[in-house]
Amino acid sequence: MSIKTIILAAGQGTRMRSSRPKVLHEIANKALLQHVYETSLALENNRIFIIYGHGGETVKQTLSSLNATWIEQKQQLGTGHAVQQAIHHVDDPDTVLILYGDVPLLKAQTIQTLLHKVSLTSLALLTVTLDDPTGYGRIVRDKDHAVVKIVEQKDANEAELRISEGNTGILACKGSQLKQWLSRLSNNNAQNEYYLTDIIEMAVEDGLSIETTQASSQDEVSGVNNRSQLAHLERVYQQQQAESLMTQGVTLRDPNRIDVRGEFAALGQDIDVDVNVIFEGVNRIGSHVKIGANCIIKNARIADGVEILANSVIEDSTIGEGSRIGPFARLRPQTELADHVHIGNFVEIKKSTVATGSKINHLSYIGDSEVGAKVNIGAGAITCNYDGVNKFKTIIGDGAFIGSDSQLVAPVTIGKNATIGAGSTITRDTPEDQLTLSRVKQVNVEGWQRPVKGEKE
Ligand code: UD1
Ligand code: CA
Numbered sequence: 001m002s003i004k005t006i007i008l009a010a011g012q013g014t015r016m017r018s019s020r021p022k023v024l025h026e027i028a029n030k031a032l033l034q035h036v037y038e039t040s041l042a043l044e045n046n047r048i049f050i051i052y053g054h055g056g057e058t059v060k061q062t063l064s065s066l067n068a069t070w071i072e073q074k075q076q077l078g079t080g081h082a083v084q085q086a087i088h089h090v091d092d093p094d095t096v097l098i099l100y101g102d103v104p105l106l107k108a109q110t111i112q113t114l115l116h117k118v119s120l121t122s123l124a125l126l127t128v129t130l131d132d133p134t135g136y137g138r139i140v141r142d143k144d145h146a147v148v149k150i151v152e153q154k155d156a157n158e159a160e161l162r163i164s165e166g167n168t169g170i171l172a173c174k175g176s177q178l179k180q181w182l183s184r185l186s187n188n189n190a191q192n193e194y195y196l197t198d199i200i201e202m203a204v205e206d207g208l209s210i211e212t213t214q215a216s217s218q219d220e221v222s223g224v225n226n227r228s229q230l231a232h233l234e235r236v237y238q239q240q241q242a243e244s245l246m247t248q249g250v251t252l253r254d255p256n257r258i259d260v261r262g263e264f265a266a267l268g269q270d271i272d273v274d275v276n277v278i279f280e281g282v283n284r285i286g287s288h289v290k291i292g293a294n295c296i297i298k299n300a301r302i303a304d305g306v307e308i309l310a311n312s313v314i315e316d317s318t319i320g321e322g323s324r325i326g327p328f329a330r331l332r333p334q335t336e337l338a339d340h341v342h343i344g345n346f347v348e349i350k351k352s353t354v355a356t357g358s359k360i361n362h363l364s365y366i367g368d369s370e371v372g373a374k375v376n377i378g379a380g381a382i383t384c385n386y387d388g389v390n391k392f393k394t395i396i397g398d399g400a401f402i403g404s405d406s407q408l409v410a411p412v413t414i415g416k417n418a419t420i421g422a423g424s425t426i427t428r429d430t431p432e433d434q435l436t437l438s439r440v441k442q443v444n445v446e447g448w449q450r451p452v453k454g455e456k457e
Helices: 030-042 057-062 079-084 108-115 177-183 196-206 227-247
Strands: 004-008 048-052 069-072 095-100 122-131 138-141 147-151 166-174 209-214 249-254 256-269 269-272 277-285 296-298 314-315 317-319 335-337 343-345 349-352 353-354 358-364 365-367 370-373 383-384 394-396 408-409 413-414
Touching: 004 030, 030 048, 030 095, 030 108, 030 314, 069 209, 079 122, 079 177, 079 196, 095 108, 108 122, 108 166, 108 209, 122 196, 147 196, 166 177, 166 343, 177 196, 196 209, 227 249, 227 256, 227 343, 335 349, 349 353, 353 365, 365 370, 408 413
Parallel strands: 004 048, 004 095, 048 069, 122 209, 249 269, 256 277, 277 296, 296 314, 317 335, 335 353, 343 358, 349 365, 353 370, 365 383, 370 394, 383 408, 394 413
Antiparallel strands: 095 166, 122 166, 138 147, 138 166
């Protein structure tokens, strides 16, 4: 079976009060339209068409990497008119699936169920029972409970308005039939629009049965029309992520206080996550990893037994087994820590490798460096890697001890097992196994007296 998915995304979304087109607003850092696109990617033998509207060039440009055919609907004359724009791409034997670009939480499973109900004798329609159906098209059924038509809110009579089963807008049917029905649509209704929903009555007249599937929840088929709905669906999405993590064996101290804006390419067992942690991008996390409160972790590879203490920010970094990071540590892109490394509070590391067992525990900046194994970097020691134009490398040999408050002015190499005295400014390479100092000798002034305050008159 060949599927053609048509995603309707030409709506302007005025209620967002935004300069950004509605479908580019994001849930978990991903555009609404991209959520819908990715869900439909789960279908095999599927071609995706996106109907975009006036001013929608930015949508097309922003999401140009999507493997879809973009079709402009110059004027928004209704959902039926929108589908008409793509109909010449549909072949008679195709199954056509209609999705909305602003309904981000629709599940692939629901679509599969819907598609299984499509044949030349049946049209598949996704409906939802609503506490308040205001605004939705109503599903009108006969005495035998068979669907006879959909009536839009603005065209409905009193009895129809009381129907609580609403149209989600999502449906599937055969290409040959859809072509016929679309060619017969008129805009003779309260909104002077070409309603896609009118094909239901035509299908019934043609002797088809309307097979309905109920959405798993109202949120699954909710569209985003304003920022409040966007925020609501973001929370629903995050609850789903939290549930999924717990199912996979992750302890969440509070499932309501975690945000996953991306995915986990690997997830070990017995990971323990404290409150207010944000995961972004693609993370790989080993087993027995503890993550403290308020951490932001983006595109990280974290090996088994790592402990990340509260308030640490980690981006594009690798952390080896049994290492301990934070509290208040910042690992910037291209940081690679080997096993059993300790990075303490107010330490910033950028584009550097740190070998096994080294400790950088307090108030340091290490940039563009290669730090050997078992190195100890004292409090406040920093690499001066930048002259305002160029960046230079610092190499620190195994077993070196960098005294507190030292400055290593790159390019510079510290020999193996070298000791740098506290407060030194190192501008030239230092030999292995020796003590190097560059501080002014201490002077003691004998007989010096502190000034004394005069007695007040
Ligand atoms: C539509 C349905 C209604 C259903 C509701 C669910 C019709 C006539 N009505 O109503 O039965 O309950 O959705 O939310 O289909 N769009 C275009 N081009 C257009 C018009 C719309 O691309 O010319 C897109 C919008 O971007 C949106 C979707 O189609 O993604 C639905 O449009 P919207 O205006 O929200 O439809 P409703 O009138 O709410
Ligand atoms: Ca709508």
